[in-house]
Amino acid sequence: MALEARGITKVFPGTRALDHISLTLRRGEIHALCGGNGCGKSTLIKILSGVLQADSGTVLLNDVDIDVTQVKPAQVHELGLRVVHQDLAVFPDLSIAENMMLGSGYPVARGRIQWRETRRRAQAQIDRFEIPARPENLLRDLPVGTRAQVAIARALQDVSENRGIVILDEPTASLPSHEVELLLAAIRRLAAQGHAILFVSHRLDEVLALTDRVTVMRDGRVVARHETAKLNESELIESILGRRADEIGMRHSARPLGNPVLQTRGLTAGPVTDIGLEVRAGEVVGIAGLLGSGRTELLRSICGDLPKKSGTVVVNGKRAEFRRIDQAIGAGVVMIPEDRPRGAVFPDLPVNDNLDVGVLGRYWRWSGFRNAAMRRDDAELRTRFRVKSESGSVQMKSLSGGNQQKVIIARWLRRDPVLLLLDEPTQGVDVGARADIYTAVREVTENGGAAVVVASDLEELTLNVDRALVLRKGRIVAEVTGADLNVHRLTELIYADDAKSGDRDG
Template identity: 50%
Template sequence: MRTTALSKTFAGTTVLRAAHLEVRRGEVHALLGGNGSGKSTLIKLLAGVYHADPGGRIQVQGVSSSADEWSPTVARSAGLHFVHQDPAVFPTLTVAENLAIGRGFVRGVGGRIDWSATLRRTAEVLERFSLEVSPDTPVAALRPADRTMLAIARALQDQEGAHDGVLVLDEPTASLPAGEVAILLAALRKYAAAGQTIVYVSHRLSEVLELADRVTVLRDGAQVTTRDTCDLTEEGLVELIAGRKLDGVFPERHGAVGQDVVMSVRGLAAGPLRGVDLDLHRGEILGVAGLLGSGRTALLRAIFGDLPVTAGGIRLAGKPYRPSRPARAMKAGIALVPEDRGTEGLFASLSVRENFSASVVSRYWSRARLQHRRERADARQLVSAYGVRPASDLPIAGTLSGGNQQKVVIARWLRRDPVVLLLDEPTQGVDVQARADIYEHVRQAAAAGTAVLLVTSDFDELAHMADRAVVLREGRVAVEVHGADLDPHRLTELSYLIKET
């Protein structure tokens, strides 16, 4: 596959400039870049979702076209297959039904579905892609990694040759815990060894170095370099992506945690939670580890009033606190940055300025009028303080890159000076430079006295950011971790191996 002089301009702003990407047959080729670098735009141009500016060209397996005439139909006929971060599988349907949606059901007499033939064909596809699941298993019962592999199998099942075409994977591991990532990477290595061409987009640089043969780096809409991964280190990749050396992704701790207990949780039951006990101190970052289903997200949502509490209690600043609804939580000084920023954290159709103002809109009302001048001034100050790009309060928030969207969400909550900040996967799908910025803002908030409850599947992030951590298992706190045990490997071991007493 080869792109030549691929460019894209939106409303007079060039977001991709003469990009050149050359992928060799049978290789794993990583596409990297910071948020806003142009890599998502490049993927959408390849898929035909966007039309490129005139002058570029795309060639895939002998199919060649001017880039501005490339379309989803041409992309499919050329053998391009796309699987995104959230694979479009249908949890309530079976594995066989999900695969059939991709190519159609086998029909028998009178046009009725021939279920026997459909199940046989499904079994053949599952064997081909080494998926050890049953055709009649509901997708909701599959592990997250198996769901992604099912999406890959559905995308590739109709290739003429076993490993024809180009598989484009856009952040396939962003929402997977460590154990599931290992399963998926093992499957991808097997596909690649058999000759499948893969374009791999990820912010997880360790995965890139483990999996990819070569890497192309974009920065500010332009191609920086294409290199063999055998010549690179994580530090080298960070420098290529950021355009400079980062002193460190994780900021240094600012000092000792306060002794004041800001929030006390006792016997909390809600959703999968079966009796959680924990204390959160002023200025502390308390990490929460655990596998999917352990109750990590449920804990944050229960505290925020978004999940009904069925037993137990919470005390906030020494007083009883009953989180009946999010509005009450906000009034009490609690803020939540949710895991799914696209649908729950961001007002995607509103401007950056309007997103900033949403949590404090009453500040700008005076004499039944909204004070736009003061709102604009504050928004511009936040854009500068949080390093939002482009450096303007006017863009529609949904058009920003993932990292800049997350900065907007975090800035919107931190401007309220919350007593307790709840963070659910705050750097998921965010590039290394944006991660460093987010970490610094969270650390500064903690230094100013905000108590932070941090849920993350990234144990390296947890070990470096948390002052202390708890491991949830089956809805309860199984162990508390601090000191030398606050280590990524130890956290992984405890999350997978610790037994309840």
């Protein structure tokens, strides 16, 4: 047995995060840890890795007993445990090479760092994981998905002994399918060499395709254990949520579309070139493309966060010359970015303050804020969007990623936007929260608004958008609707050779 945890309990003020959790992990096994946002997965992983200390319980790690009330990261690292956390522990102001060497140690000769060897080693990992960057690139200049690849490569680079234990907490959350397959292949090789893998992912297709066993958590407890070979997706969803998969089904627009909400003509900004698109009231349009295709920059150029070189943007029939995001917000255009910690969340403020920040003017009177009305509306929003929180006064950073995302969406939907721009809205979010988020998006479209969604998960796009545009090298190369809106067709178009791109595929 590589790892055996028994009776792990952790209580935070106001909540029991873990309640007598037990988990076993065998050598040569890929074991999935599943559960909804806030179920306790990340807390358990942080305890196993020594980042947090449990209140009680025992852990046997590679035949060594560990006191989990006093465990330290260096202790479990020495015993062969490696972790890639959901909140990536990368250093944005350092290069890829420097981030890599912080994981394995710099090559040193005669008291000096050997930079040529440092870059050579980093390049070897870049080639191994097909990271679209160079050793000298700073992490802050890379997309979130590329940063995730660097963090994973750093964690895996020095796991060579067959007694290694690798914990991957949402490693594929921001990766498109090509990079995901490369990573999953590397994980399978590690398991075949005798390493033990604890794999956390909200992408249930990955869980079913990759793992040997599944442990399911809900509300801080283990509620089910499965042999993956005897499990299907519907059964796993029911196990995670406590309700049937058909109760959270996704949906497309069933209403006639209205007038154009968004129109762009010849829009050129950053890597995007000559973009012409139209999104009508009642419609959710998906954007599919690889990292670097310009999909994020397209959204940023529409809302004024990225200066455009040429072209026009029209919102509800009026030309929009947004130069700042606040101008777009004033016109009813809201963008929810991919990088939540840097672009949308105020982690040290209470949940209620995060909900209120976009609508403070509504509650201001000459005598001060109408605090009672604001708190009442906050409570209604938390209930409506199923935000799992002890109260509105807890800090935002204490919520899981999925619950933070629901707070962000609730904040902006409170403004009754006419156009939602969403960049990876369900990254790191469980299947139940994902359905809640798209239900909220549909509320906007059913009330006469529109939405544009960028998502790496092609299955998510096909289930939730009315049509999809394929972006390649900054240009729209295809439009997919109806029966053609499926994962296979989108994959073909995303990876097609330039010579085959042709005109739009209607």
